[in-house]
Amino acid sequence: MTPLTVLLLVANDSEATERLGSQYQSAGLAEAIAAAVNRNVVLTIATRNPEKHANKSYSRDAIIHSMRAERAPLVDRLLLVMGAEKLRTTLSTSPIGRLINSLSATDPSRIFARAYRQKPANASGHFDLVIAFDTAAIRTAWSFNKRDSTTAAVFGDAAAIAYLRDNN
């Protein structure tokens, strides 16, 4: 049987190292997923800070894919020049401002999606399952499923394991 290909998208690296580190101490995440489906698993962790995930218990047997590019995507460079971050900080002080932020190009989920588009993992390949570790990674995971409905997309590692158990 071919191995199950899984992509874990991590936007918030600090939260991931802390939470995954405490959750997968004895067995790595790849092993936990493999146990849920009783099948070999190839796990790729996509992150902008690969060094944070190297040699961690949870990343055992996983491929760590760096999304860090030589140059940031054009939109991000433009936003930087325009001082968009300052505007975002100002807007975040009010509910309506936070709503505008959530719909703007400075929203973390859009920044993460642009970064991933610029440096995708396994560019020509297919993933059976994409896991958004945090909210900022949801848009990217969701797009995988919209592009190819055979790619399942879930939010959270625990939900991913439950999903695999239910669907195998």
Place this chain on the structure above:
Amino acid sequence: MPKPHLLYVAWGYPPARGAGMYRALATANAYAEAGWRVTVLTATRETFASLTGTDELAEQQIHSAITVVRVPFDLSRGETNLSRWTRLRVASPLLWSFLKALAERAAFPEPRYGAWRVPLVSAAREVHRRSPVDLVISTANPNVDFLPGYYLNKSHGIPYVMDYRDTWHLDMYRGSRIGSRSSRSARWERKLIKHSSEVWFVNKPILEWHAKEFPADAAKFHVVTNGFDPEYLQGQVDRISSAAGLTYGYLGTIYGPMPVRETLEGWRQARKLSPILAKSTLEIHGRLGHYSVPNAEILELIESYAGDGVRYMGIVSKTQVAEVYSRFDALLLILGQSTYITSGKVFEYAGTGLPIASLHHPETASTTVLQDYPRWVAAADVSVDSFANAIVELSTMALDSDSNAQDEARESAAQFERLRQLEPRISEWTRQVMSEGGNK
């Protein structure tokens, strides 16, 4: 004569986990036992698996004659399968949540539960269409549970009872009103109470507060206190305490403004005051917070006292409580201050016959429950010193008790059995419905 038909509405019904579930389970069972045909409207199993965690053993306690109708509850907020997320939700989860809340509020002014109104009321109508209902009893919260009774009363004149396990517009900790009297939810409450046949409250202070708010309806208000279910305590082994070390226990949910820190500090101090307590342990069993995952902050606080013999033992099914109480020499009753909160566990604690230390403000409704209980000590106030003294006094009580003490205490608590609280209301409704011929 055909059996009268009760429609019982409870969102939190087995296999839901949560303290309020037991009142719902016991009430429906008691009516079934009294000869009623009972149909329960509740949420689906998936709802509880996703939100509260499930208690399958409690589900097995449902009376075999009860028909359970499970009404789908919108779980989209917690949806983790992203293929089910709409484009709008992905574009802005914030905007999606706002619109969702708006739609829920439009249906019924109760956050997260409002959207249940439509499927719940139509399920009630369907039950009545298939088999006419004689009485509706709803238990809240959520308050949306009250709506099937109201609508069946409006369309078919069926009487309904509102069973307030909790309160709607009374802040039980502050004793103040929540929201304005002209708010939409306040108007709903006024309307529901006005058309109801009876309203049940869990204690007198709550009834009195509502009687002041709704003087014209006060005559139909009744106190139906919580109680303990003796069947769950069957198999509890009497405890012979030994000076080699005691096991103190807390069994219940820890949430809200409970003096947990003072209790743990008091425990630490008591261990310094008493050589026996220095060899003793404190076990905390039950839920930390309202959700299936333990509240991280409370868990961290408890674990920081591991060196003082404090252990968190996890969630307990009601069907395992006898086994858990058998481990204890004495019980700590930790409660937030409120003249309105009795707490369900005070009755069960008394039912065990074990020595109890009340670690809460003296002006808490449960104080009046325990005042005649023979094995009881109470902290003078909420402070580390008072709690430590009460914990030390409790150890003396546990060790000085003779072999009959637990039995005697248990006997004195028999008045708190849940069925005894429900019995007058069951008899009254059976008499009323039967005298009207039943099955409208």
